[in-house]
Amino acid sequence: MTKISTATTVRRMPSTKLSGIVVGLIAMNTTGNPLAKQVRVDVNAMPRVVFTGDSQTCGRVGAMDYPQMLSWEMPARVINTAVGGTNTTQLLHEMTGGIASVIRGERAIRGTNVPWHAGPYPGQYVRVGKHEYIIDRIEAVDYAQRASNLWITEPAKEDFEGTDYAIEAGWRVRIAEQRPDYACFMYSVNDSGKTSEQFVADLEEILRRTRDIGAQPLFLSGVPYMDSNKGGSHPGGNQRVAVRAFDLAKFCARYWLPFGDVFSVLMALDETSTSVWRDTVHPTTDGSITAIKALRHLFRDLGVLDNPYYVRGYRASQRLRTPGTVMSPLSTSQPDYNAKNEPRENEFDLAAIRVRDEYALIDAADGNMLHADTPLVLQFGVGSPAQLSAAQMELVVGNPTRVSIFDWGKKKWRKVADGSGRLSLSLSSDSLRQADHAGALWVALTGGREGVALDYAAVVLEGNLKAFRSRAAEQPVAWPDPRDLRWPVDGENLIANGDFSLAEGGCPAHWQRRNRNAVYLPAGVVVAGTGDFVEEKRVHQFRTSGKRPMSGVRPLDMLRIADGPEDARGSFLIAEVIDQQAVRVRRFPQQPHAALGFEIVRSSGCGVVPSGCLVECRKGSGWQTTVSDVQPGRYVLGFFYRAFDPMKMDAEHAPGRIVTVNVRMKGNQQLLNAKSLVTSFQWQRAWVHFDVPEVGTPRLRLTGNSATPVQFTGVSLQRASSVADTAGL
Structure with a gap:
């Protein structure tokens, strides 16, 4: 096989690379970043x-x-x-093993007892006998039998069958x-x-x-x-x-x-x-x-x-709206997705990579067009408008196109050009200031019946500009901060019962329920008895024996069986509650089993907070507590939170922004209002800083703002000086 060098032409280390095409370097600013007269902002600027x-x-x-x-x-x-x-083996080393066969004139190399289902990437070389070919796609035929096909970009030059083949390491491609x-x-x-x-x-x-x-x-x-x-x-x-x-x-x-x-x-x-x-x-x-x-x-x-110069692209709905609303981002090529952006591993080929890497379609005027039936919206990062004296927009489009810029002062799109082919328009410093929003310029391209066909897009900035310099690590950089996985010891937390472990009358001590939809879920055994694993399509249903119901059981509770056959012993995560007599579980015994002693145990699943207890609420409900005699100063509030909706925990769904936490003083003075926090089905830890202006008794309130339940555990309040800033989890 042709020897492929693992090192291409040596490029400069990231510490010396400048973002985009920078012309006319004139000085260095106080941070060491070069100043430039002109910066080209396109896909290659990033x-x-x-x-x-x-x-x-x-x-x-x-x-x-x-x-x-x-x-x-x-x-x-x-x-x-x-x-x-x-x-790491397939990335660094050639792949061999098994038998490869191909017929002259065909494009499919068939493999028997081969590891091809896990290793090649489109574009890698495969040597079969004395001939070398480029892999277009990989087709897994039978995982159990380790049978796969390699589809190549040209017809095979001769018949071959045997073990004398090799697939290059993945590193080059x-x-x-x-x-x-x-x-x-x-x-x-x-x-x-x-x-x-x-x-x-x-x-x-x-x-x-x-x-x-x-x-x-x-x-x-x-x-x-x-x-x-x-x-x-x-x-x-x-x-x-x-x-x-x-x-x-x-x-x-x-x-x-x-x-x-x-x-x-x-x-x-x-x-x-x-x-x-x-x-x-x-x-x-x-x-x-x-x-x-x-x-x-x-x-x-x-x-x-910190890079101020970037391009992001979106497909808008049929009607242009304010930037950021009703838009779908352009795609990068996702492995195992075909050219239609469908998850089909066997159709992931070189064409899919070219078509679905939509930013590559607009990084040069090379005739490879990005097509859109609806308006294309481009967000150009342009840095501080105070540094800009003028700009030139450059577009290459294949169809007649109307070009508009969003005027943030007037809150509307303003047409600035139309036409096809190479379009160039100048933007004054005044027009840039009107169009700038948070260091970005928003441009819309609207086509006719044929839609938009974009080949290249750039904004060339002029002024007293700071060129972005990417850099290498200059010290150890690690995540998470160990303090994010630590629960405060006694005396560090100003909130009483922040782990919800102490209960009084069905509620966590020192906490008050707001509305009946606020639920307290202490850790412990929910129900115990005897039951049977029964078979549906597979053995994943557990049903209680006798008449005792499984009252109060929820998804994500854990079924535990201490004694029984090996495949029916241990922990079984509950995926679904069928009724008060039966649940479905994530772990499947090999066969049905009867008369098993069991416990169903609840815990928050957040291992950082040892109590395993939590509270839950949704829109219109919540939990609150007060902290007495808080001295003036800066404080940090920490808490773990997540959404709880197991039936929506599919491959694509995400809960959204559904958590709000606020802190108020007597007289309704607001100290903190963390609204609509991005929420996950996993536990996350948030750290929020706020100031207490005078001695008082702050009231902390945890709420949800949608029909989806949200859960909290591990609430802490500490002096900011005792908790260094961390990234959170």
Whole structure:
């Protein structure tokens, strides 16, 4: 096979790369960033970030991948090259094994007893005998029999059958040729069968190669399985994955590499596996929020979030509205999705990558058009308007197009040009100030019957500009902060019974219920008795024996059986309450079993707060408490919160902004009003600062603002001076 170099042309380290095309550097400002006379803001102006890993990075089961979700908010060019079923081996080493066969003139190379279902990525080379081809797509025919096909981009040159084949390592296509400034690797789950020495050796090779191409590496640990200890059916165990997460943490600390420990956070906060779909291994769209939070922290420390120059694109509804409303973001290419953006692994090919990476379609005037039936809306990050003296907008469109800019002063779209082909228009400093909103310029492209066909878009800024400089890690960067996974010891928390462990008359002591929809859920045994595992399509229904009902049982409670056959012993997470006599569970015995002694136990699932107790409310209800004799000063309020709606915990659904927390003093003086917090089905920890102006008794109120129930646990109030700022969970 042709030897492929693992290092392309060496590029400058991120600490020296400037965002966009910068012309006429004239000085350095006081922060060390160059000043420029002109900056071109287009897709290429953003630092390039490539994400790779296994199926947890792909976004499976209909869920969105976390790199794509991050692209909606981060001023960076995001690329996802993850491959399901892979680990560090397939990224770094050639793939062989099994028998390959192909008939001359055909494009399908058939594999028997081959590992191809987990490894190649479109664009990699495969050598079959003496001939080399480019892989277009991978078709898994039979997982159990390890039968797969490789579809290649040209007809085979001769017949072949045998073991003399090799697929190149994924590094060239998945990393090097993406020309990243930052490369993020999520590995641990599929590497759990390796020794620590083998895994760390692969990490060191990844580090060497990443630095050779001038990029900054980042690492994430993976999402835990819903294994038997968590009441799920995954045959693997999290114990070995925990070793890989520890190896990653130690490795990144040694080399000062940014590291987000997603695994350890979810092991601590998600004991009931609300982050993964019912297949027990792949995160849902909502379940990826932990990875996104980790990456926000890492990229903030690396300075990427400070980049003022970026392009984001959206498809609007049929009618243009205020920017940010009724719009769908442009896509990055999601692995295992076809050209129609449907989740079909066997149809993920080179054409799908080209078509679904919509930002690549508008990064150069090359004839590859981005098409839209409805208006396209572009958000150009332009930095501070005070630094701008003028700007030039450049567009290349294939169809007649009306170009409009949103005037934030008049709250309406203003037509500035129309036509097709190359369009160029000048913007004065006054018009830029009218159009600027939070450092961004919003542009709408509206087509006729043929829609919009956009080939290239840019805004060239002029003025006294600060060019963005991406940089490498200059110190250890890690998430989470250990203090985020710590519950205050006695005497540190000013809120009495902040863990809701003490009860009085069916309520947590020192707390008052507001409306009957506010529910107290203490930890402990909900019901006990004897029951049977019975078979439906599979053995996942548990039914009580006799007439004793399972009153008060909820989804995410845990069925526990101490004695019985091995497959019917241990923990079984309750997925659904059928009626007062039966539940469905996530872990499945191999066959029905009868007369099993059981307990159904409730706990919050938030391992940081040891009590396991929680409170729940929804719109129109809540919980409140007061804190006596609070001295003047700055305070930090901490609390864990989540949405509770198990029947909506599918691959795509997310709860939205449904939590409000406020603090008021006597006389209704408002000290804090944290409204409409973004909420997840997983526990998150929020830290909110506020000032107390005088000695008093603040009243804290926890509420929900939708029909979806929200839950709270672990509420703390401390002097800000005793709690350093953390990112939260």
